[in-house]
Amino acid sequence: MKVQVLNLDGTAGKGDIELSDDVFGLEPRADILHRVVTWQLENRRGIARATRERSDVARTGKKFGNQKGGGSARHGDRAAPVFIGGGKAHGARRREFNISLNKKIRALGLKMALSAKAQNGLVIVDSLDVSDAKTKALAGQLAKANFGKKVLVMDGEQVNEGFALAARNIVGVNVLPAVGANVYDILKHDTLVLTRAAVEKLEARFNG
Known part of the structure; x- marks a missing residue:
């Protein structure tokens, strides 16, 4: 699946990126997603x-x-x-409340959540480098891009420090490294923004 790479302000970026159909091309199933989300929320509960x-x-x-x-x-x-x-x-x-869930079901649920966003609500950016790491400047870029009210941004090994600082006080924008990808957070946001590094990490997570 080919997806055009965008800039943070929504304008066209440099080239395209090929997404793995095994990770981003599945047909989402509501029963699998429901099981994984229920497992996540149950395990958040204290004794x-x-x-x-x-x-x-x-x-x-x-x-x-x-x-x-x-x-x-x-x-x-x-x-x-x-x-x-x-x-x-x-x-x-x-x-x-620490219920168990098979690892294969958890992995399948994450793939289906990513696939659901790939159908509607996935944005790929080259990187999260910002020239001016200020909240006002970043908020203006994201407003111009019109990604929606709730945006989840994922980077590679670590989130770009300047972007994380600038996004910290923007309502509705949450930031995670690729290792923190989970079904609940992906589904509850309108738009999922992935960097190239995040795509590589996610695909390597399932192929490794």
Whole structure:
């Protein structure tokens, strides 16, 4: 698949780039993408912590008063929920959300997310070099390019430092190195902007 290389302001750049059909040319499947996104979001969740119930509280089990004649209710255990320091009645149970997903499904999901963007919403740029690493200047370039409200920009091994600093305060623009590519972030942005280096890294990730 041939794609024209653009500049950051949306104008035509130098030449074209050949994208691998094995990575960018698949037919997206909603069920695969849904499974991978669900796996990602579930693994972001922290552990739901348990509360201490009656059997977990370290209090004496000795009967602390007479059964009758004390002028109060009959009790046999200080760990009962009615007492301060007692166990929690029907407390929360510990839950873990680290679900597993086959590596092949995860890899396929990322390929399908990239393919979905290749059909609608993929932009390839030569590099992220900016002459003036200022937020105002970069925001003007991106506004001229009209990439959309939410833009995900990916670079190669590391994100260009000047671009990362300039893009840091632009609302709706997020930056990642190619190693951080994931299905959820790709799908939730209107446009995916890849550098040549990012394309090489992504294709090498699947071909290696």
